[in-house]
Amino acid sequence: MRKLFSAFLLAAFAATMLTAAAGEKLTIAVSIRSMSSEYHMQYVAGAEAFLKTLPPGTAEIQVLPCESNDDKQINDIKALLASRGKNVILFVDPNNAPNVTAIAEACEDAEVYWVNAWNTPEGITPFLYEYWVHHQSCDGVRQGYDIAVNLFNSFKTPGKGKILVMEGMLANTANADRMKGLRQALAEYPGIEVLDDQAGDWDTKKALNITETWLARYNDIDGIWCASDGMALGIIQALKAKGLNGKVKATGVDGVMDAIDAVGAGDLVCTIANNGWMQGGYGVAYAYAAYTGKISTKTMPARERMFYTNGFLVNAETLPRYRKEFIENVPVYDYNNLEFPIARAMEVE
């Protein structure tokens, strides 16, 4: 029995050996929350698409899943930096915003170029560091505005109707941005009346409960503006229970597969896919350009160091194109055009 376990041990070592790095290749590391996340694996696919544009055998991808463990994310990155020296570039979706400081310091010490998506603490920006190439995030204001306009135009009388608003977490930046976009759209559509506004806290079940209460209270709802797909799926369940799915229009944001399918089924007017392929692919393209000296963080324009990216609006009209480009195939981008992912620059206070 002990021999059997020793054999297991040897097999594990062999697997380790087989997957181990060989030679002096550049390591393109992608630090994500979890490999079970469809969206986070899009980052990896994007980085792999970029890898294919490099000469064969010169670089390899290493994925660092932290499984929602902040300390593990930092430990894994530090271990990687210690083992590869400067021969590494890094794309990070920080598990929580505060991780950014520790990662920035580790990369600065190791002189390793890196980029991040979504999270950064207030007041901590790439301008404070030489090796932090850029910070990117989806344009939440634009997302909130686009789904609102799509929703309003889907009513029997386009631009006229009564809506309910399902927010995410009140203190959350993404929610605040999406709400700002909604308010911009409401200002442009005076025929839209907001009946109620509730916080679903990004939670499917809470959104379902709130919607059930709304459906008992209001009988003239035209649509529900919802700030995320997770909550939208709860809304759809509540509408289905009353036979109102497709009749009461609803929206989402994030582009998870269930929401994409709901758009196809007519239960959801639209969602916005955040396009992790583009974020991951261009993220490592920027870090690689800094690594090879093609760009310099000292001379880069500010708009390239902190910018918003556009998502892909998925509605009944664009769904076939989305399926073809993003589900049946991995999207192809020109990574020499580093301007492409920039929707607009972030304002820095």
Add this chain to the structure above:
Amino acid sequence: MSNPAHPDLAASGRVYAGERSRLRDNISRFVSLASIVALLILFTAMNPNFLGAPNIRNLLTDISPILAMSCGVALVLLLGSIDLSMGSIASCSAVMLTLLFGPLGWWAFAAVFLFGVFAGLLNGVLHAKLKVPSFIATLSTQSIWQSAAYIISGGQPLTLVPGNWGYVNWVRAKSLGPLPLGPVPPLFLIALAVMIVYHIYQSRTGTGKTMMALGANERAARLIGLGIDQAKIVAFTLSGIGAAIAGVFFAVKLKSGIPTVGEQYNLIAIASAALGGVALTGGRGHILMVILGVGLITVIQNGMNVVAVDGFWQQIVFGLLVLAAIYMNSDRRRRDLVVK
């Protein structure tokens, strides 16, 4: 059992059994150490940077919070009890420290230490005085401290503002006054001090020895009049302090108070103590050996990234290595062995 017809034989039998037990313990320690050495050699052969100064510093930094937690929980495990609240106490401590730097400055560390004492004491009193099973008592306090961490932080991860970085920058110190530390981080020195203090307490004081005795046989320990309740309360209090120290380590390392940061370390700390030879059934183990268990787990986790094991395979390889290490460390030759 003594044999009155052959007293010499009986005596020699006892001596033999004692020697065998010592030999078994020594072999177990040797295998733990040998496992670590084998892994160090393997990972270094695959990537020479593995044992470079930067990665040694990483390894020792990674070991530190788990070691502080594991030493505490090892005392509880010696009782034959369990502490499931350590991760939440660590999370709460990290959040409290981040918030308290503003109003208290350096005294924030003392405040968090006192919180650890209180949280551990609460577990001990619930278990020893109110007779709540440790599993239930600490499961309940786990929920309480986790919720407290969320409430205190407002459900958001808290970033330490740059104005307060002065309180945590010592974590990156490369020397202790005129004494260069080389690749040894200050966090590791503190964790090491915790381990030594806990070891001395457990092995040299009456209360410490009672922990071992009641883990081996609580009924017998009670009959001979040992201070059972006191030993239980002290063990849980020391576990709470270890968890609070781990929380401080997380906060100063990440420069933030994340309300979930300790969540995943409960089982890792318990597994590390078990790998270090502390019996989950109580009454057997050695605090100083816990560092071997912590070291083994950390070396495996760190090494897999250093040698670039595919992310999909990491959990499988980790599970297999831990299983193999546990199997090789444990002694199954005893005839009275019961596995539950």
